[in-house]
Amino acid sequence: MGKLFAVIVFVIALLSAIPIITHSWFGSGISFALPEDISTHGHAIDDQLSDTMVEAGLSFLAAQFVLAFFVWKFSNRQANAEIKTFPGGAKGLVIAALVLVGTEMLALGILGQKAWATVYFTPAKPDAIQVQAQAGQFAFYFRYPGADGKFGALHPDKIDEGNSNFFGLDPANDVDSRDDIVTGELAIPINREVHLMMHAKDVGHSFYVRELRIQQDFVPGLDLSVHFTATKVGKYEIVCTQLCGLGHYNMKAYLNVLSQEDFDAWMKQKASEQ
Amino acid sequence: MFGRFVTKGEHMSDRVVQAVPTTADVVHHHQPPQGFIRKYVFSLDHKMIGKQYYALALVAVFIGMVLSWLMRIHLVWPNWPIPGLGLLSKVGAPGGVMTPEYYLSLLTMHGTLMVFFVLTNAPFAAFGNYFLPIQIGAEDMAFPRFNMMSFWTTFLAFCILIAAFFVGDGPPIAGWTSYAPLSAVGADAGPGQGFGQTLWGLSIFVFCIASLLGALNFIATTLDLRTRGMTLSRMPICTWAWFITSCIALLAFAVLLPACLLLILDRVAGTSFFIPAGLVISDRLQPHSGGSPLLWQHLFWFFGHPEVYIAILPAIGIVSHILINSMRRPLLSHKVVIYCMMGIGFLSYMVWGHHMFVSGMNPFSSLMFSFPTLVITIPATIMTLIWLGSLYGSRLRITAASLFALGFISMFVSGGVSGFFLAQPSIDIYLHATYFVVGHFHMVMGVAAIFGVFAGTYFWFPKMTGHMMNESLGKLHFWLTFIGTYCIFMPFHYLGLAGNVRRYSAFVDDFLVPLIPVHRFITIAALCTGAAQLIFLYNLIHSRFRGAPAPDNPWECTSLEWIMPSPPPFDNFGGKHVVVYHDPYQYGVKSSTGDYLMQNSPEQVEVRT
Numbered sequence: 095m096g097k098l099f100a101v102i103v104f105v106i107a108l109l110s111a112i113p114i115i116t117h118s119w120f121g122s123g124i125s126f127a128l129p130e131d132i133s134t135h136g137h138a139i140d141d142q143l144s145d146t147m148v149e150a151g152l153s154f155l156a157a158q159f160v161l162a163f164f165v166w167k168f169s170n171r172q173a174n175a176e177i178k179t180f181p182g183g184a185k186g187l188v189i190a191a192l193v194l195v196g197t198e199m200l201a202l203g204i205l206g207q208k209a210w211a212t213v214y215f216t217p218a219k220p221d222a223i224q225v226q227a228q229a230g231q232f233a234f235y236f237r238y239p240g241a242d243g244k245f246g247a248l249h250p251d252k253i254d255e256g257n258s259n260f261f262g263l264d265p266a267n268d269v270d271s272r273d274d275i276v277t278g279e280l281a282i283p284i285n286r287e288v289h290l291m292m293h294a295k296d297v298g299h300s301f302y303v304r305e306l307r308i309q310q311d312f313v314p315g316l317d318l319s320v321h322f323t324a325t326k327v328g329k330y331e332i333v334c335t336q337l338c339g340l341g342h343y344n345m346k347a348y349l350n351v352l353s354q355e356d357f358d359a360w361m362k363q364k365a366s367e368q
Numbered sequence: 369m370f371g372r373f374v375t376k377g378e379h380m381s382d383r384v385v386q387a388v389p390t391t392a393d394v395v396h397h398h399q400p401p402q403g404f405i406r407k408y409v410f411s412l413d414h415k416m417i418g419k420q421y422y423a424l425a426l427v428a429v430f431i432g433m434v435l436s437w438l439m440r441i442h443l444v445w446p447n448w449p450i451p452g453l454g455l456l457s458k459v460g461a462p463g464g465v466m467t468p469e470y471y472l473s474l475l476t477m478h479g480t481l482m483v484f485f486v487l488t489n490a491p492f493a494a495f496g497n498y499f500l501p502i503q504i505g506a507e508d509m510a511f512p513r514f515n516m517m518s519f520w521t522t523f524l525a526f527c528i529l530i531a532a533f534f535v536g537d538g539p540p541i542a543g544w545t546s547y548a549p550l551s552a553v554g555a556d557a558g559p560g561q562g563f564g565q566t567l568w569g570l571s572i573f574v575f576c577i578a579s580l581l582g583a584l585n586f587i588a589t590t591l592d593l594r595t596r597g598m599t600l601s602r603m604p605i606c607t608w609a610w611f612i613t614s615c616i617a618l619l620a621f622a623v624l625l626p627a628c629l630l631l632i633l634d635r636v637a638g639t640s641f642f643i644p645a646g647l648v649i650s651d652r653l654q655p656h657s658g659g660s661p662l663l664w665q666h667l668f669w670f671f672g673h674p675e676v677y678i679a680i681l682p683a684i685g686i687v688s689h690i691l692i693n694s695m696r697r698p699l700l701s702h703k704v705v706i707y708c709m710m711g712i713g714f715l716s717y718m719v720w721g722h723h724m725f726v727s728g729m730n731p732f733s734s735l736m737f738s739f740p741t742l743v744i745t746i747p748a749t750i751m752t753l754i755w756l757g758s759l760y761g762s763r764l765r766i767t768a769a770s771l772f773a774l775g776f777i778s779m780f781v782s783g784g785v786s787g788f789f790l791a792q793p794s795i796d797i798y799l800h801a802t803y804f805v806v807g808h809f810h811m812v813m814g815v816a817a818i819f820g821v822f823a824g825t826y827f828w829f830p831k832m833t834g835h836m837m838n839e840s841l842g843k844l845h846f847w848l849t850f851i852g853t854y855c856i857f858m859p860f861h862y863l864g865l866a867g868n869v870r871r872y873s874a875f876v877d878d879f880l881v882p883l884i885p886v887h888r889f890i891t892i893a894a895l896c897t898g899a900a901q902l903i904f905l906y907n908l909i910h911s912r913f914r915g916a917p918a919p920d921n922p923w924e925c926t927s928l929e930w931i932m933p934s935p936p937p938f939d940n941f942g943g944k945h946v947v948v949y950h951d952p953y954q955y956g957v958k959s960s961t962g963d964y965l966m967q968n969s970p971e972q973v974e975v976r977t
Binding site for chain 2: 096119143161209304310333343344
């Protein structure tokens with residue numbers, strides 16, 4: 095039965111690797127490939143992911159194959175078969191682990207640091223498009239500052255969903271908020287940096303756009319932000335990834351990346367609808 | 369085949385008396401428990417308490433497993449009325465069709481039951497309670513009354529948690545991680561967030577007290593009650609694992625306890641530890657201010673990360689113990705493995721922020737947490753290499769127990785490598801909150817740690833009950849479970865790479881719908897693998913009453929639990945003080961008992977390498 099174990103481990107290891115290598119579910123047409131990267135920073139993340147996949151994949155296969163091989167060879171031997179010590183003993187293995195894992199760690203840690211830094215350690219450019227995002231049970235709303243370039247103040251006690259006052263603006267008393275543009279979709283122009291300021295209305299939520307390689311939690315009480323630049327026109331799903339209640343599975347919006355002209359037209363259209 | 373080197377009717381304990389005429393002869397009189405209540409209910413005997421913990425874990429794991437079937441069925445056949453579900457909750461599943469909130473309730477209860485009542489109970493409290501005192505040659509734990517209290521307090525916590533199923537609004541929907549403010553503001557946040565969430569907080573609060581009592585007991589017992597000759601370095605590797613785990617648990621649960629208290633206070637006493645100002649929920653401005661949701665996350669994960677090592681370390685110890693015995697040779701180095709376990713325990717306190725990379729905490733801290741998270745790979749790798757290296761040149765015996773121990777190695781590798789991705793914040797931007805994470809923790813906790821429990825069960829059942837389990841059924845159980853769990857959890861990683869978000873009660877997004885056939889495969893695999901566990905249950909129950917009588921030492925194992933009859937007498941060693949002469953790794957030797965030497969045997973042999 096030791097040999098059966100060895101065969102099964104070997105087969106499972108191979109079968110597990112196939113969908114990773116082919117990026118699909120055994121020829122069914124279902125793809126597991128990362129969606130296309132439409133951001134300026136995403137390639138660093140994708141490279142990091144592939145490097146890690148190679149190292150993790152090789153380690154996975156090597157460990158499973160060695161396990162299978164040793165169980166095949168050394169199970170159910172004769173009662174008086176010689177007990178042998180692995181060459182190098184524990185010391186050799188400890189050194190191997192330190193060297194292998196140590197170098198992998200250093201490499202991935204140092205390389206990966208750059209990808210993280212690009213997203214989080216650099217501030218948004220001063221001429222980035224400012225958009226505010228609010229997450230609440232169970233929808234995302236977005237606000238643009240309008241012609242005056244200023245966002246009006248937020249008053250949670252004035253939030254009135256029935257009258258579409260999602261952000262709790264007070265245009266009667268607050269001049270800055272009169273030209274604010276509130277939408278249910280996040281439209282942005284291509285190839286221009288966007289500074290997305292994020293706050294939560296009620297509980298924790300998260301902003302996840304796979305193609306943008308961006309994920310950031312909304313934390314009640316904190317004003318957080320992300321900045322990114324989209325490089326391809328199209329419609330992309332924004333989904334909530336922080337458990338927020340019964341509507342969590344259905345909480346989404348669309349990121350609409352438009353050409354500059356289309357974006358300007360869209361803004362004009364939205365401004366007139368307010 | 370079993371115990372052929374011991375003459376029928378003779379016990380190793382008799383040899384102790386013959387060989388060492390002095391201190392071992394000191395007989396210590398101790399009254400056995402009288403009456404049904406003292407023997408089986410409010411028992412002070414660590415062995416009975418260990419079995420009680422095991423029984424509780426068994427009940428919890430079956431409930432948890434059924435909950436997972438319900439979840440998996442709902443994900444792929446959402447409109448199919450599940451028979452009986454409408455009876456459990458008219459509101460949560462009208463006509464047997466689950467509502468989105470009830471899915472989240474089941475998800476919350478599944479996680480809570482599994483992490484607390486199964487993975488902390490079975491490998492640690494159950495087997496540790498039963499075997500730690502015996503393996504060090506003690507009569508019982510240092511504090512038998514604390515021990516009894518710790519079990520019954522755990523049982524109380526279990527009852528409080530289960531009660532959440534039956535309160536008006538149903539069980540909580542905030543997940544086992546119970547993030548604030550969703551979990552802190554009260555009923556406004558959604559169904560289940562009323563009384564159900566408070567019961568959750570109370571249950572875990574009580575569970576923490578029980579675990580602290582247990583951890584204290586293990587530590588005091590290990591340090592103070594070792595018998596003569598049982599130095600720390602002669603303790604079996606699983607004893608070390610239980611000891612290190614208790615040290616981790618003492619600090620971890622001590623943090624979760626006040627965290628739960630603060631959560632309960634926010635909910636019922638109007639405090640705002642975790643709730644900031646200005647929240648509008650269900651059209652109501654919440655009357656709180658000044659609190660921080662991140663504070664909950666820090667407190668929870670400061671506990672939560674060590675907790676997962678509390679779940680895996682005992683399994684590592686049990687698997688190592690069984691492998692040494694099955695391979696008929698020592699590990700390449702026990703000291704190294706023990707140091708690795710200590711290293712993991714220590715590092716486990718430095719990594720909690722890797723659950724919070726995109727949480728809004730300072731992004732610089734993310735790098736600070738990433739580094740020790742990557743470093744913790746080193747001791748894990750060393751242990752794996754030592755297990756593999758020890759297999760080389762061994763005389764491996766294949767039994768149900770050793771199959772699960774070997775399967776553990778495979779699972780530990782599979783679960784471990786996905787951790788490598790998640791440890792890097794840049795990659796975590798993409799993989800956070802996807803099925804990749806769910807696949808990772810299920811492989812290490814839901815499979816590997818459980819394999820440790822299965823291995824321990826098949827190994828120690830004879831000693832605990834006096835009966836052998838059915839080996840063929842055990843092996844069948846192994847094959848179905850090993851293949852089945854790979855079929856369930858490997859695909860989770862592929863789904864994660866595609867960005868499949870977790871904790872969704874339905875897959876309606878454009879990018880998720882095409883993945884549903886994969887989910888269907890997983891659901892079928894889960895139902896089949898679940899069914900296979902009935903083989904285990906049948907084997908447990910049938911063998912308990914009808915299994916072949918177990919000899920003292922069916923596996924020819926060296927540690928002290930095997931010197932006495934199966935099951936051991938109420939005071940473990942019949943009033944005699946065991947004297948220990950060897951470490952428990954005397955395998956591959958030529959002795960009067962065969963190729964191994966019991967720890968209490970005064971025989972000296974040359975160790976063959």
